Amino acid sequence: MAEERICRERAWLPWALFALCIIQPLMDVLSYWLIYFDSGELVKLTLRFAVFGVVFVAAFCISRRKKIYLIFVGASAVFIAAHAACCFRAVQGYGMSSALNDTVNFIRVLQLPAFTMAFITFFRESDRCFDYTERGVAINFWIIAAVELVSVVTNTNPYTYDTKQIGVLGWFYATNSQSAVVCAVIPWAMYEAWKRDGENGFPWRFAAASAAGAAVLYFFATRLAFLGIFVILGGMFIVLWVNKKLGKRRAAVLIVCMLLCAGTIKLSPMHENQSQHAAILASEQADIDSLVAQDKAKYGEAGYMYLEGAYTKYLGGLVDRFGLERVAAKYGGSTDAGTVINIRSMKINYCSLLMEDYPAATKVFGMPLDQMTYKGTIYDVENDWYGIYFLYGFAGLALLAAFILYFLVIVAKALIGDFGRYFTPESGAAGVALVMLLIHSVFTDGVLRRPNASFYLSVCLAAAYYIVNNVLYGE
Numbered sequence: 125m126a127e128e129r130i131c132r133e134r135a136w137l138p139w140a141l142f143a144l145c146i147i148q149p150l151m152d153v154l155s156y157w158l159i160y161f162d163s164g165e166l167v168k169l170t171l172r173f174a175v176f177g178v179v180f181v182a183a184f185c186i187s188r189r190k191k192i193y194l195i196f197v198g199a200s201a202v203f204i205a206a207h208a209a210c211c212f213r214a215v216q217g218y219g220m221s222s223a224l225n226d227t228v229n230f231i232r233v234l235q236l237p238a239f240t241m242a243f244i245t246f247f248r249e250s251d252r253c254f255d256y257t258e259r260g261v262a263i264n265f266w267i268i269a270a271v272e273l274v275s276v277v278t279n280t281n282p283y284t285y286d287t288k289q290i291g292v293l294g295w296f297y298a299t300n301s302q303s304a305v306v307c308a309v310i311p312w313a314m315y316e317a318w319k320r321d322g323e324n325g326f327p328w329r330f331a332a333a334s335a336a337g338a339a340v341l342y343f344f345a346t347r348l349a350f351l352g353i354f355v356i357l358g359g360m361f362i363v364l365w366v367n368k369k370l371g372k373r374r375a376a377v378l379i380v381c382m383l384l385c386a387g388t389i390k391l392s393p394m395h396e397n398q399s400q401h402a403a404i405l406a407s408e409q410a411d412i413d414s415l416v417a418q419d420k421a422k423y424g425e426a427g428y429m430y431l432e433g434a435y436t437k438y439l440g441g442l443v444d445r446f447g448l449e450r451v452a453a454k455y456g457g458s459t460d461a462g463t464v465i466n467i468r469s470m471k472i473n474y475c476s477l478l479m480e481d482y483p484a485a486t487k488v489f490g491m492p493l494d495q496m497t498y499k500g501t502i503y504d505v506e507n508d509w510y511g512i513y514f515l516y517g518f519a520g521l522a523l524l525a526a527f528i529l530y531f532l533v534i535v536a537k538a539l540i541g542d543f544g545r546y547f548t549p550e551s552g553a554a555g556v557a558l559v560m561l562l563i564h565s566v567f568t569d570g571v572l573r574r575p576n577a578s579f580y581l582s583v584c585l586a587a588a589y590y591i592v593n594n595v596l597y598g599e
Contacts, residue, residue: 134186134249138256141246144179145260145583149267151175152302152576156282156295169228172575176235183242186249196241203523204230207489207516214482215492222492229493229515229573236578237527243586254590258550261583262316265309269336271295272343284345290397291345300506300570301577303344307352307560308580310337314360315553318369331377334360338381345393348567352560353385359559363552409461412438416459428452431459438464441501446477467506474503475514490516508565508572524572528562531585538592551591558584 155168184193204227211218211226246253272294275281284291284299296302314337317329334357341349341356361378364370389395415433423429431452435443442451454473458464475496482491493515496504505511513521535555538546561581565571571578 137186137246137250138252140182141243141253142256142260144175145257146263146267147175148576148579149264149271149296149305152297152305153271153295155576156297159297173231176231176238176575179242180238183245187245189245193241196237200230200234203489203516203520207520210483210485210489210517211492214486215495218492222494225493226515232573232575233512233516233520233524235575236524236572236582239579239582240527240585240589243582244589247586247590254587257583257587258312259316261309261580262313265306265313265333265337265340268294268296268306268309269340272340284393285397288397288400290393290400292340292343292393298570298574298576299346300564300568301574302570303346303349303352304561304564304568304570304574304577305580306340306344306349307356307564308557308577308584310341310352310356311360311553311556311560313337314356315549318364318374318549323371327371327374327377330374334377334381338385342385343393345397347394347398348564350385350389350392350394351563354382355560355563356556357382359556360553363547363549363556366547367549367552369549405461405465408438408465412459412461412464428457431457434459434464439470441498441503442470442474442477445474445498450477471503471505472507472510474498475505475510479514486517488517488519490514490520504569506569507567508569511569511573528585531588534592535588546591548591551587554584554587554591558588 151171158168184190187193207226208223272292275294276292282293283289284293293299293302313333314330317333321327321329338353338357341353357378361370361375364374412434415437416430419430419433428448432448435448435451439451454477455463463469478495479487479491491514496502505514512524561571561584571581
């Protein structure tokens, strides 16, 4: 009786979660236009943090396990204090402004575990919360697709690769994050469509979700988005086939979508971008070879002086900050253009050299964010896990990895223990979304430190916990 009374009193909660989900892309669109008109970085940040604060406080108030929230807040405060203490000792001029920037950035990362905890709490409190969250995430795909379509029709699409004018990004700001978001919401949209189609007749909703999802990823133009077509559609094919829910018509829809995308790969924006990149790379390789040949004639091949011209031109910030010898040693004396001009490698190498100059304690708790900017160039890395290490050290990396690994372990144990019970279309859709988010976290900086994408990772992790603990199945 007590539990029934609590559920009745919190009848608003499922609708609140539904609203929380569907405002996510709307906040992204608002952020885009605020940045576009250069009128609101602070507004954007305040809005995100306000939503986060309200959700976290609400979850704490509702939770019957408040001790876990208090431990989380206490541990987070201790960690950022240790980080700040290390930075004060290691970096001359590190002051309150730098500490504030680090704290704000740290809160962005904290949103992943905090939202995960909150969703687990909400899912426990009402039987309808999980269902309404699923619907909200699924609707987000259609909102994103509509925004992209309107941006193309109105000729306001900012392009995924702006300088090349390639790719349909829509009114969204961060390319890597948006790729992760799109890849996360499509499996949920396909699952919801499958559920609503029923068993009889042609699966029109499922066909529409599958085709629209493939189209959005196809025109996005990044390699990960294009890969996502086959991981997501192929993954849902396997999920439904294993559960004996696929059927010939759904199978045909998925196969046709994948074959069309694979068969037209050379016409795709992704291929066009790669072709242009290859041409640029060939041109820069010839330039590097010419510069190296000139310096070899001038200095000989001993030491690294023969790299001076090429490295100063393409790695000027690193050479100026750390010197030619250290930079050349870090690159192994490479003259390969694919290595030398690779922006992601350059940023990782910059931060790696920077970390070498700091005390051992900094390697444990990380270094300041503002030290990753040198003479106006930002060297903050474009790979999530490297970024966590450089900003929060081995301690931060280990804690976040352990947090995510916990959910992966309980999922693995559940599937090994009772595969038939836990590998359902519902859990499969969440699993496909989770896989795509984790892939993005490895190859981009678009998930772990980006609240708009980490929100969906929190949903997937909380869904995994919810399903594994048999809440859906009436334990």
